[in-house]
Amino acid sequence: MKILIRAAVLTAALVSGAGCAVVPIDRATDNVAKRVDERVGAAPQWAPDTGEANAEAAPQFETPMTLSAALKLAFTRNPGIHRLYARLGSAHADLQEAARIANPTLSFAWLDPSNGGRDQTKQGISATFADLLLLSSRRRLSTAEFRRLELTVAADLVALAREVEATWYAHLGALQIAAMRDAVAQAAENEAALAQRYYEAGNINRLQLDLQTAAAARARIDALRAQSNAAASRAGLARLLGLRADAAWQTIDRLPAPPEVPLPGDKLLPQALNQRLDLAAVRDEVSILEDSLGVTKNWRLLGSVEAGYESEREPDGSKLRGPKLIFELPLFNQGQGAVERAEARLLDARARRDALVRDVENEVSTGIERVTIARDITDRYRDSLVPSAASAVARRQERVNFMLDGVFELIRAKRDEYEAWQAYFESVRDYWIARTALRAAVGGSLPGDEEAGASTIGVDEIEHMDQGEQP
């Protein structure tokens, strides 16, 4: 009877609120955009009209493209962002539905007696009463669920940005490596062309020439492979930016130099636990499931409850009318399964939350370590290995000047210097990829991200550097 009393009270309240508007989708997309912008520095541009014609439209971006332009492009043109928008839309639809009770049913019946007497008519109105009783909980849970979905959509967008960044750095690295490999191949080809002249002069033998020719061919093959890698990384970037790889767009061609700002190792973990959207989403999921378990327990005995009103005109013209109530007797199923399921789902969510917390801790600590080591490696290339290799070319040149060594040794020293430069670029690329992973682990930008960083040296500058010039 308690249930019925409560139902009666709630009915009055809920019926009046049943038509209330849920949170509008615009506010949801704004929330998402704000969260993403805080973490990435760019926000999705959800143009509702995303037909094919739009995909063909000339993309607007500065040339050569910078990373922030690439992020803007990805947030405008990447098909995935529209799919996320659609996900938000369907979830919103679910919310709309959950916020309303099922419509009442009207029933009419015209019963024609077989003995030729007057028709008998029946009219009734009925509503699923359980729906009404649960409406408040359902709306609360649905709204929370929708907010959780907002978080996951925002998390996916942040992940997309991180993917763009990682691909971006990989691509710039590939461009610089391809240019370096081309320089190495050019050097090896010069060496082989010289060897050909030495051979023609009668000064070296076929074996020496063959070795030089093979080395030049090998170097050129390596350069072509590097070129192919750069094309592949361009295609990967094009896919993320929603561009055609063969269209005339150009990125900048130099990796940025690592920023000078040190990482505050101890602040990043609290920051990560605070701002990771996926963690926020799974925490929300836990609280939703906790709430949901409570609701399930409270209403475990409630089966289907249907209340109605029926009126019936008898063949004799008299009317019969009265309320109708149908409810389930919780004799056999007392909602044990539903409670158990809700408990299991809560347990699962909590376990996922705990696992994610552990993952975040580990990602942040290993991420800091990787960035720090990557930084150390680039510094060693910059401060020691590359200058030594460049100095070795100058020293080799001095030896060539005094006929202690020949031109082949000199060119080989230059190739070694180019190799050192290439390894340096690889280390800078690896630094940025590690830094991007740490950004993903922390769930937002890192100190130094806002620094208008210097660029690394261009390969063309390396190729025209004076000998002995210290990089």
Next chain:
Amino acid sequence: MNITRRNWFRWAGASSLLPLAALAERATAQDHDIHAEPTGAPRMTPPTSGAPGLTPVRTLNGWTLPHRMIGSVKEFHLVAEEVEHEFAPGSRAKCWGYNGTTPGPTIEAVEGDRVRILVTNRLPEHTTIHWHGILLPSGMDGVGGLSQPHIAPGETYAYEFTLRQNGTHMYHPHADEMVQLAVGMMGMFIIHPRGGEPQRIDRDYAFLLHNWALHPGTYRPDPAIMQEFDLWTFNSKVFPAIEPLLARTGERVRIRVGNLSMWNHPIHLHGVQFHVTGGDGGRWPRSLWRSEATETIAVGQTRDLEFVAVPGDWALHCHMSHHTMNAMGHTVANPLGVKRGELDEAVRRMLPGYMSMGEAGMAEHQEHADMGHIQGPENTLQMLGGQGAFGNLEMGGMFTVVKVRDDQAPGDYREPDWYLNPRGTLAQRVSNDADFGAPVRRGHKAQSVPPLESMSVDHLKMKYGS
């Protein structure tokens, strides 16, 4: 670094103004006044005192060790130590020597003298001194472990013996020889004849031949090298830092050469036929003298070369071409005759400092180096250098000049200017057309190597060339 013979001689010439008597205290061309003279140092006594009519030896770029008389004994004091040595301006090294120099000072004495030689070891390892070629008691012979205990660091040993011979001799360690000789421990020991020279010697020069593995850019000779040496020296100097030998026309000149290197050296003197008059076995009887223009001084030998000076500027050098140059790579791809053409430009695009050399020969190297177009490794001498009256000498290593003049005063060791050739005695250009005259020529004009044609290969066979 840009050494030229002219610069060098200007410097060396200044110190050669010193009176000859000062030579024993200070080598003409070596700046080793870093050692302050200790109190009670031996007062300079002419090394040939007690034997009138003898000419003291002039050690090229070196000096004679002063002695003091202790009773009737001439006492010398050698100190074995690490020294800072300059092979020529632009190349110095930490070497080991005696009394501040490599070679150590020349010991000069007279046949019949009783000599005592104190040897103090200031090296980080033990040493001894062997008196090469000198007749003495077995226990004075200086072979570490065989004739005597080694002289440990910090110890002083005394060698004492009576000189029973005369001639050109040497001294050097007989302990850890591979190291101690390689880093410069050596000296000459000249014994003048008691009764005077049978034939008066007006100028008596002495030098030791040596080889050094001073790798380009390093500052200490490498004792592990046995054949591929970098520097070839007369008295531890390379041309153009080697003093010239001076004489007046008609003077009798003796050149005493000792070889403590690891190669034999054919020493060649231009302008005269000299007589080989003796060696570390003593002066030869006149019937054994040989008239030569080149005398090979074998490893561990000395030879005395005597001649009457004729006017001119005459080269004196080892005849091994690579011993008259400084360090050069032995494995450089031969650039001679390679037509590099536009490829040089391609190489310079990535190596802006690159200058190709050697297509027409190596002579251009000295020009580029002298003019400062090219910079070599630190502490490294250019391969070829030196200038004469008519241009580059393109020499290094074991090379110097014998300068004989009609008006060089006896005993004057100041260097005169270049020789003025009397009219009609200087080679001169008669044409600058390569087709001049009708010289008889035989043989074949040099042909180019058959070109190597690259072939494309089909995938099925993957067989390349012949």
